Amino acid sequence: MILGYVLSGLVTGAIFAIMGSGLTLSYAATGVFNFAHGALGFLSALLFYELTTAAGLPAWLSALVSVGLFAPALGYVLHKAMFRGLAQAGETAQIVATIGLTIALPALGLLVVDLAGLPAADATALPRGVGPHPAVAFDVAGVHLDTDQLITFAFSVVAAVGLWAFMRHTPYGLRMRASVDRRRLATLRGIDADATSALAWMLGSGLAGLAGVLAVSVLGLDATAYTVLLFASATAAVFGRLRSIPWTFAAGLALGVVQNLVAGYTDFLEEVTGLRTAVPVILLFAGLVLLNRSRERVAGSAAEDTPPPDHLAGLPPWRRRLPWAVGLVLLVGFTFLAPEYYVGIAAQGLVLALIFCSFVVVTGIGGMVNLAQAAFASMAALTCGWAFTSGLPFFVAILLGVLAAAAVGMLVALPALRLGGRVLTLATLALALLADQVLFQVDAFSNGTIGWALPALGFGFADTSDPRVLVVVLLVLIGVVALLVRNLERSASGRAILAVRSAPAAATTSGLSAPRTKIMLFVLASAIAGLGGVLFAVAKGSITATDLPAFAGFVWLAIVVLQGVRRIGGAVLGGLIAVVVPELLSTWDVSAHVGAILFGLGGMILAKHPDGVLTQMAELRHRRPPAPELDEPARTAKGALFRMEGVVAGYADSIVLHGVDLAVKPGEVVALLGANGAGKSTTCAAAAGDLPIIAGRILLDGEDVTAWPAHRRARAGILLAPEGRGVFPGLTVEENLRTWLPDPGPVYDRLPHLGERRGVLAGALSGGEQQLLTLAPALVRPPRVLIADEPSLGLAPLVVRQIFEVFAELRARGVALLLVEEKATEALAIADRVAFMRLGRVTWTGPRSEVDSERLAAAYLGVR
């Protein structure tokens, strides 16, 4: 029997594998983890269904159209409209935007079906699959299978082989892998990262579509089932470390088998409701904790999430608070004048607002994305209900509920110490699902489906069964939380938090405890969410395990982030919007799908304005004029092939180059020298197009290339060998060469040593070999301009000599060379002209012959 479980488990696993590889592919190539991957599958399946039923097309043709045309086209459109912008936005915006899509895409599909009068997608029925309908059954080695299963398995094999061939043996695949390996370097090699991303999205979306169409005959047209499928596939992707497609594929297949074995052999687990269903989620959590320690960032900090500029900084404090004060007065007025029903709605909004405040703490201040907030709220409310029913006084029960949420927050925060970034987010997702599927299914805790009844909160003279009282109570509580947040930001611990967020390593070395800070934030946020949860239950009069489902937590996060997650105002506005919009839609009798679609549009806006609506409003009104441009640069040497004129460039909050002028002629070596921090590497990045410049011009052979992106400049002949090694460590020597050369043969003739190691991963080469590999392609296909940033850094003298021989040869062949070095000796030996840099300016340029030790010392020490 075990053979049967394994065989048919592989079929199930094939769907996980296909969907998981699409997820891994798009994440690895673009850095965006697409929660909407399941929704893409659902839409393709929906189209497949409509094509077979409404249009009457044969199943194979419908599948081809859905998977081969529609899904990739959808991927492309989403790339253009959203994902492209998201790649630059912070992690929070990425997560929220794709969650928005998860809700919006199925709604859009269903709305179109509704409006066009097509056959309704009945999620409770099972539509036909790609194969014969009804499916034909047959036996393989004593296992009963049907044609749909066979087709699924066959397609997964085809997809796996096709994907492997595409990635390994086509230039597109090579470019994509190069982009995955080192995205910046890839653009410097002339690979259009944008086009590669578009391709990755099309391919990823195609795979989602394939999985979707194959799964429709077992899942039905049920958007939720597709989201569940996504979570299982995410487990596979996590076991592929979100990088390796083959491992993801294998993990997907294995997951199918494991699910079957668990279903077949673990009857002893039956007592614990939901535990066996939750196996993929448990594996997801285990995989995250064991395999996916984030390499780039530590402890969930999102350094790239720099706070937006404060557009209102110039206004006096009373002026900044005025709109909120007016809003508060109006709300209170509304509370005592409006009919009970509308006050109830406002109270509901404020309950949500209170829960939303927890996002301000954990995400807005702490920079961590938490998807389990609904679980915390539920936890607190259920604990409170249980405690109250057990006979404890109500206020003690409330306290107990809030403490329970805080305790769970502590438990979540502990693994969070080890995990960073998206891994932490996925871990909170796993916990949220686990709470829903297992913890809240424990009857003793949640009292089955009936839940616990809770009384109104009494104050002697009034109680919260009157929504007016409830509104006032909530306003007071939100005010307290707002004060707390303000003090947090301004206190010593607040500064510690911000320090941990923007530079964890620096914070640690300054003696701040990142773990303790993070635990504190998480616990505080959980307690706030818990308090909100208890009030939710009090407002409703009861709480059940299904009142605050895990998915609600995702939607909440999205609503808050859309308004702006850094301020309590955003949370309050978010809470009110969350209740007012559905109310208005139902009053105007608009399809609920429209609300969901609006929500998805919010995600698209977020891709452009990651800091939310409030910041956007403030910016529109109060944006300060940009920094004044610097004075026109002076013209330098004549006949230069490559020229930088008055280049001003820098990073988000600091300008590094204050007007750099440089020129390099063909067949000339210009050595750019300067002390550490002079701006040499920034100059290189600006020259190659890796860093956009604020002012000035960059010319190639008289043509203005300032606006060209890096890959276009590279194609035009400007090659940057970046600091460190310019190789793709995850690609073989041969593949590294192919990113620049169609045929690497001549390189092996010149450097037989590399030829011997052509199949070795570049990451496994020695430093010297890597530097040779970086420059070798230039020998075969010389660029017009070669910019080498610290080419001798960390290399043995013998290797350094070899490298400089390469430069000499390139100069002889007419390449314009710009050598950037901190250590002057070798560079001076080869240079024709020398430029000294200091504090973002070129302080001296002249022929090599005019450089003596005095001038060198002056340049480095900053004395003229």
Add this chain to the structure above:
Amino acid sequence: MIVRRGMAVALTVALLATGCAAQQKGATQQEGAAVPGVTGTTIKVGGVLTKTSASGYSTKDAEIGAKARFERANAEGGVHGRKIEFLGAEDDGQDAAKGDAAAKKLVQKDQVFALVPVHAPNFGGAAFLEQQGVPWFGWATGPQWCGTKTGFGYNGCLAPKQGAGSQTWWGRQMADLLGGAEGKSVYVQTSDSSGSKYGGTTISQSFTAAGFKLAGVNSGLPAAAPPPDWLPYVDKIMTSNGGKAPDVVVSVIAGTKFNVGLYSALKRAGYKGVLTDATSYDAAILKDPASAQALEGVIAAPMFEPFESTAPEIAQLKQDVEKVAPGTVLTQHLAIGYWAADIFLDMLDKTGKDLTREKFLATGNGSYTYENAGFGRIQYPKDHSEPNGCGALVKLENGAFQVAKSMKCFDNVPLK
């Protein structure tokens, strides 16, 4: 700053405007009637249904059923001179919080007298309605209905507590159909959620009370989505009866697609016994050849008189529905809406001309009995805490449903 203030002002104006509008509405309703929703000539009611849901489950047909029954009452001159003003039903999206909001909207904003029909598996408005003393009628599938004074399930409370009465009709009707339960074994398949497990307990008990031998109860099926692979579950069933297949398999899993998946897999594995469930009596299934093939031979267990029956009450139902919505396909949810409305009307009638919510509830909760071939018999307050114990069986044969056993009521046994 102007933009932000502008926004705040706009928001406030919008809020005030809606507020005023509703206040005016409220005021007009208050005129001439101290009882919410009741005037000299009308009684206002509205329902809460799960019209849409993420899983696709929809009870929206109950709206047509209720409307059809109310239209007939109105055509006959109403109840004690008052016609039913049916506002239609709100959608709770199978979300407890939305259900609560919908109940509040109907009571506070629309000022209805009672909620008819309420047919939403996850209904979240129970606590509010009980606290406000607003009567609500529908299908009492969840424990939120049970033990209340205001929630009237058309066939009683289907989620009795331990010790309260639990149904035996399914097992006994099945035993009658199969010519006795002697020596026959039954296997109950539920999904991995506390609600479904509970169903497994009551239904197992129904069959053992009728004399069947319980071969096994399994609750391993994932609750959220059908398992992509049925093999492990089917294996267990096929060997549950001492290595052989059981005589009867009862499926307590929600939704046609689960049943289609399970039954197809069972048939593929060579199962020849009886398949039975509570949800397959659905004409929509017959449209799809694969589903119809999978469900062929299934014995469905509706809790109302089947539409194929020759009872005059059913002919009346068809006639009423045809008047409001010609060509409507009759479904389980439609019948539930219809019978819930029917009981509400009967209770109104018995309350008399002088109508308040208190008087209405006093009638309903004071030894109320009403018999009808459509749903059997209902007795309140007893049926606030246990099911009415009535049900029918329908068999899908050659692609069409046929009445296997007409509606019949049996005694309940205490739930273990």
